[in-house]
Every structure is written in C-alpha cells, then in structure tokens.
Amino acid sequence: MMKLYAHPDDYKTKKALIAAQYVGLEVACPKNAGEAATGRVPVLETPKGCIFASGAIARYISRISRPVGLYGQNLIEGGMIDSWVEFCTHELEVPLCTWVLPVMPPVFKMS
Known part of the structure; x- marks a missing residue:
C-alpha cells in the first residue's frame, strides 16, 4: 500500500485518489499528513521512492x-x-x- 501525504480536503489530493480508485490501487492518507505548514505536499510514498506534485502523482498512479x-x-x-x-x-x-x-475557508492552519 502506498501512502499519500496530503490534506484530505484539498482538491489536489482528490486527483490522486480518483486515479487510484480507477486503477484499483489502495492509497492511504495518514492522519494529520497535510497539517504541516512547511514542506511540499502532496507527496506519494512508494516502495521505490517519493513523488511530489499532484499532477505527477496522478500521472504515476494512472500508468500503474x-x-x-x-x-x-x-x-x-x-x-x-x-x-x-x-x-x-x-x-x-x-x-x-x-x-x-x-x-x-482556509484548508491549512498556519501557525
């Protein structure tokens, strides 16, 4: 199972999750993964490395x-x-x- 570190309510996260459903891939979104104000999200953790940016993640999943x-x-x-x-x-x-x-309304809480 791959992990997607992203805010679950962000429309960019939905791109990857929809693609995953179409190809029958199980992708987990860990709790509070999108809460950090720093770092680049979304990030998909795969067994061979990480992929970031919603478009790149959706294309990767679509090709699986x-x-x-x-x-x-x-x-x-x-x-x-x-x-x-x-x-x-x-x-x-x-x-x-x-x-x-x-x-x-804002999706991320900035501290």
Missing part, C-alpha cells in the same frame, strides 16, 4: 495498470491525455482557483 487504460494504451494516446491534462490545468484549474479560492 496499463490494462485499465487510464493513461492510454500507447504513446500517442498518452500524449493526447497529457494535452488535455495540461489544457485543464492551465486553462481551467488556474482561472477557477483565482475565482473560487479567495471565497473558500
């Missing part, structure tokens, strides 16, 4: 089970998926965050 096809079956399909992921990140996620995040 090729038969599921979440990341495509070949290079061109993977490239097309990357195109849409980048589009969504830069053209949708960033603008939406500038509108939504200022009116949302």
Whole structure:
C-alpha cells in the first residue's frame, strides 16, 4: 500500500485518489499528513521512492495498470491525455482557483 501525504480536503489530493480508485490501487492518507505548514505536499510514498506534485502523482498512479487504460494504451494516446491534462490545468484549474479560492475557508492552519 502506498501512502499519500496530503490534506484530505484539498482538491489536489482528490486527483490522486480518483486515479487510484480507477486503477484499483489502495492509497492511504495518514492522519494529520497535510497539517504541516512547511514542506511540499502532496507527496506519494512508494516502495521505490517519493513523488511530489499532484499532477505527477496522478500521472504515476494512472500508468500503474496499463490494462485499465487510464493513461492510454500507447504513446500517442498518452500524449493526447497529457494535452488535455495540461489544457485543464492551465486553462481551467488556474482561472477557477483565482475565482473560487479567495471565497473558500482556509484548508491549512498556519501557525
């Protein structure tokens, strides 16, 4: 089982958890893992090392089970998926965050 150190309510955490559900991978979020005000979260701890950043984690998890096809079956399909992921990140996620995040309650407690 892999561990995801991230705040469970953060939308970035959901990217990895949704990908994990699709490929049938069990990922645990340790309690209070996202509470630290320092460090880079989210971080996925794997048996071979750690991966950070929500997009990189979601792509890694998506590639784990090729038969599921979440990341495509070949290079061109993977490239097309990357195109849409980048589009969504830069053209949708960033603008939406500038509108939504200022009116949302804070997720992290800063000390």
